[in-house]
Amino acid sequence: MKFIIPLSFVFVLFFSNCEMGGPSTATSGKDTIPPVLRLAGNEIDTALVYMAYSDPWVILRDVDEYGDLKCIDGFLEHNPHSGVTFNKTDDKLISSEESLIQVEGTVDVRYPGTYTLTYTGRDHAGNLSIPVTRTVKVVENPHSYLNGIYDVKCDCKITDPVSSKIRTSTGTYTAYVSNASKRGFELSLLNIGPDYIMPKTALIGDTLDIGYYHRDLNYNSRGYGSLAPDKKSFTITAVSYPWQPLITYSCTSVYTRRLDILKQEKK
Numbered sequence: 617m618k619f620i621i622p623l624s625f626v627f628v629l630f631f632s633n634c635e636m637g638g639p640s641t642a643t644s645g646k647d648t649i650p651p652v653l654r655l656a657g658n659e660i661d662t663a664l665v666y667m668a669y670s671d672p673w674v675i676l677r678d679v680d681e682y683g684d685l686k687c688i689d690g691f692l693e694h695n696p697h698s699g700v701t702f703n704k705t706d707d708k709l710i711s712s713e714e715s716l717i718q719v720e721g722t723v724d725v726r727y728p729g730t731y732t733l734t735y736t737g738r739d740h741a742g743n744l745s746i747p748v749t750r751t752v753k754v755v756e757n758p759h760s761y762l763n764g765i766y767d768v769k770c771d772c773k774i775t776d777p778v779s780s781k782i783r784t785s786t787g788t789y790t791a792y793v794s795n796a797s798k799r800g801f802e803l804s805l806l807n808i809g810p811d812y813i814m815p816k817t818a819l820i821g822d823t824l825d826i827g828y829y830h831r832d833l834n835y836n837s838r839g840y841g842s843l844a845p846d847k848k849s850f851t852i853t854a855v856s857y858p859w860q861p862l863i864t865y866s867c868t869s870v871y872t873r874r875l876d877i878l879k880q881e882k883k
Contacts, residue, residue: 646741651678653717653737653745661750664757667795669723674748676717676737716740723752730754759819761847762796765874770807772867791871806839808854809865815839815854824852832858848873 657672721733731752737745768791774783789812792804800818808828815828826839834857841852849872856865 647739648741648743650743651676651716651737651739651745653677653735653748655735655748655750657750659750661752663723663725663752663754664797665728665754665760666725667757667797669725669752669754671719671723671733674717674735674737676745678739723754725754728754728756757797759796759798759801762793762801764793766791766793766849766871767874768805768807768869768871770867770869772807772809772865774809775864775866777862777864793871806852806854807867807869808833808837808839808856809867810856810858819843824850826852826854828854830856834859 653674653676655672656675661669661672663669716738717735718738719733719735721731723731723733731754733750733752734747735749736747768789770787770789772785772787774785775781787807789805789807791806793801794804795802796819798819800816803815803817805812806815806826806828808830810832811830813828813830815826818825818827822843824839824841824843826841828837828839830837837854837856839852839854841850843850849870851868851870853866853868856867858865
């Protein structure tokens with residue numbers, strides 16, 4: 617007689633000890649072996665002045681008295697933004713007061729310089745890991761000149777492909793640029809014709825790549841632009857295609873940084 621074992625049953629037998637939060641392979645003895653701590657992210661990292669630094673944090677693996685990875689405490693990660701350590705294998709939440717990972721040092725993005733973060737892990741038996749360190753270099757932001765308040769003049773052309781009629785409109789508004797870096801910046805407002813949005817802005821040299829989504833617009837809607845040679849203004853053209861009615865908006869917005877802000881910076 618042949619016996620057929622379902623694959624799902626084999627899967628449970630093979631993985632139950634670790635992946636599904638089962639008991640450790642250790643059966644006796646006291647845990648005296650320290651956990652293993654390693655960096656997540658780069659050992660030498662870079663932050664820009666006045667831009668928030670996001671710590672990649674560390675990964676802690678606990679080892680039992682036989683040198684095997686313990687399942688119940690085997691893989692711990694900490695989210696420094698929430699202050700909570702989450703154990704993936706047994707779904708336990710550990711408050712920040714009981715955190716198994718401690719860090720010494722801070723990164724002050726107000727001042728350029730070199731900062732050191734030292735991490736130490738602890739298992740539930742009280743064994744401490746060998747500390748690991750990360751060096752963070754805070755450097756001047758070469759694109760900080762883009763941050764500020766902008767006066768915007770916008771010219772829109774609305775084209776009806778059926779009647780070939782073209783209408784135009786002109787308006788002004790105020791926008792803000794923040795968190796500028798070599799990759800792009802946050803733009804508070806962009807006129808795309810039927811609405812104002814907060815786009816995703818990527819900076820490639822002096823060229824701007826603009827991405828945005830609007831539920832009333834066709835996915836082919838897009839934007840592009842460029843920085844002026846004097847770096848005090850930039851232009852964005854947004855081409856939008858509403859689902860209904862079938863018309864095309866082509867809006868060109870010229871962003872000019874306010875002169876009063878520039879004068880204050882020179883003082």
